[in-house]
Amino acid sequence: AKERREELINFVIDDGSGPAWEVNPGVSKKQQKRKERAEEERADGYPAAEPKAAAKAAPKAGAAKAKAKAAAKPAEEPEEVQERKEELVNYSIDDGSGPAWEVNTGVSKKLQKRKERTVEEKAAFKAAGLRPGAPQQYIPGMAPVGAGAQPGSKASQALAAAEVAAILNKKGPEVEVPAPGSTSTATVKVPEKKIGIVIGPKGSKVQMIQEKTGAKIDTTGEIFTITGPPAAVSQAEAAVLELVEKGYCAMQYEDFSENFVTVHPSCFPDLIGKQGCVIREIKDKLGVEVSIPQVPPGSAPSKKFKVGLAGSATNVEKAKGVINDIATYGHAELTHPGQVHEEMEVDPWCYKYIIGKAGSELKHIQHNWKVRVSIPREHSVCQQVLIVGEREQVDRAKTYVEKVLWNAENQSKGRDRVD
Numbered sequence: 001a002k003e004r005r006e007e008l009i010n011f012v013i014d015d016g017s018g019p020a021w022e023v024n025p026g027v028s029k030k031q032q033k034r035k036e037r038a039e040e041e042r043a044d045g046y047p048a049a050e051p052k053a054a055a056k057a058a059p060k061a062g063a064a065k066a067k068a069k070a071a072a073k074p075a076e077e078p079e080e081v082q083e084r085k086e087e088l089v090n091y092s093i094d095d096g097s098g099p100a101w102e103v104n105t106g107v108s109k110k111l112q113k114r115k116e117r118t119v120e121e122k123a124a125f126k127a128a129g130l131r132p133g134a135p136q137q138y139i140p141g142m143a144p145v146g147a148g149a150q151p152g153s154k155a156s157q158a159l160a161a162a163e164v165a166a167i168l169n170k171k172g173p174e175v176e177v178p179a180p181g182s183t184s185t186a187t188v189k190v191p192e193k194k195i196g197i198v199i200g201p202k203g204s205k206v207q208m209i210q211e212k213t214g215a216k217i218d219t220t221g222e223i224f225t226i227t228g229p230p231a232a233v234s235q236a237e238a239a240v241l242e243l244v245e246k247g248y249c250a251m252q253y254e255d256f257s258e259n260f261v262t263v264h265p266s267c268f269p270d271l272i273g274k275q276g277c278v279i280r281e282i283k284d285k286l287g288v289e290v291s292i293p294q295v296p297p298g299s300a301p302s303k304k305f306k307v308g309l310a311g312s313a314t315n316v317e318k319a320k321g322v323i324n325d326i327a328t329y330g331h332a333e334l335t336h337p338g339q340v341h342e343e344m345e346v347d348p349w350c351y352k353y354i355i356g357k358a359g360s361e362l363k364h365i366q367h368n369w370k371v372r373v374s375i376p377r378e379h380s381v382c383q384q385v386l387i388v389g390e391r392e393q394v395d396r397a398k399t400y401v402e403k404v405l406w407n408a409e410n411q412s413k414g415r416d417r418v419d
Contacts, residue, residue: 184230198243248289257313260306267327281335286315328381344385353408369397
């Protein structure tokens with residue numbers, strides 16, 4: 001019994017001393033409040049609510065009252081009409097006073113214009129006394145005439161006058177028509193890779209040809225069109241063809257001269273220079289054109305090729321001297337200012353001591369004294385060992401080479417350095 005009491009400690013036993021319990025009447029609180037309100041109104045003397053039938057009759061009575069009110073207030077209707085008119089301000093009513101409506105013919109504007117043009121052409125043929133579609137005689141340079149109309153007749157003159165008037169109307173201002181035979185036209189096909197050579201830097205060559213000949217050159221595409229007087233056109237055409245074939249033309253120079261220098265292909269790198277610096281110096285300083293030929297594959301090792309020169313006679317001779325110096329000694333004062341060369345007579349059996357094992361000695365000399373050492377070959381113009389560079393460095397390199405050769409002749413081993 002003691003254990004059971006401890007278990008029931010959390011429960012509360014109603015001994016009747018607390019508030020009374022609420023009784024559930026089976027009605028919601030909202031309905032209960034409505035009933036209470038009705039009882040209070042009945043107690044105050046208000047009539048009870050009518051049944052549903054009476055409630056349905058009430059709307060009818062309200063409608064009658066609304067009709068009576070509407071009849072009693074006729075002055076409010078104009079305001080509504082006015083409001084409606086204000087709402088319809090953006091609309092326009094066609095009262096027949098405006099222009100007539102366009103009628104859809106079922107034909108597009110393009111087709112309509114074509115029909116009108118056909119009608120105009122038929123009217124022009126009819127006015128000229130010709131039949132549309134009939135075969136007509138045509139003479140180049142003259143207006144077409146009918147089969148029955150002779151050149152110079154009224155019909156042909158009328159048709160020609162009509163065509164001229166139409167052309168003038170289309171073009172607008174009057175066009176000056178040159179006299180027959182005063183102008184000529186020629187076309188020259190220029191390969192794509194030669195277009196830049198013919199046009200020149202910023203169009204300088206084409207502009208020069210136009211200024212000296214008086215002809216006009218159209219450079220659109222690969223077909224160049226030349227127009228102007230016949231003599232000017234022929235001169236300009238010859239100049240353009242010369243530029244295409246040779247890369248230069250005689251018209252560029254006052255005292256024009258052409259010449260060449262025979263050079264072995266092994267000298268071409270020295271003539272061109274690093275990134276074309278040497279050949280560019282010759283062209284810019286002397287104002288001549290220098291053309292290096294292409295070496296065909298399989299050519300003989302000892303064969304020489306012609307390096308072309310073109311320009312004024314005096315500068316062409318100077319350019320020949322420059323090219324000969326470069327081919328012989330590897331430098332020229334015009335292209336390599338401040339450089340000198342020294343020639344050393346060395347027996348061929350001593351070349352290996354200057355070159356060294358795998359070229360080590362030659363690389364040491366060139367790198368240490370910033371000079372170029374050339375060992376002669378069969379096709380070389382100069383058959384002696386050349387040392388090219390600045391004067392002081394050339395002298396020191398020459399002293400070192402002489403020491404190497406003395407050691408080789410005296411069977412000295414190793415490499416001695418000379419300060």
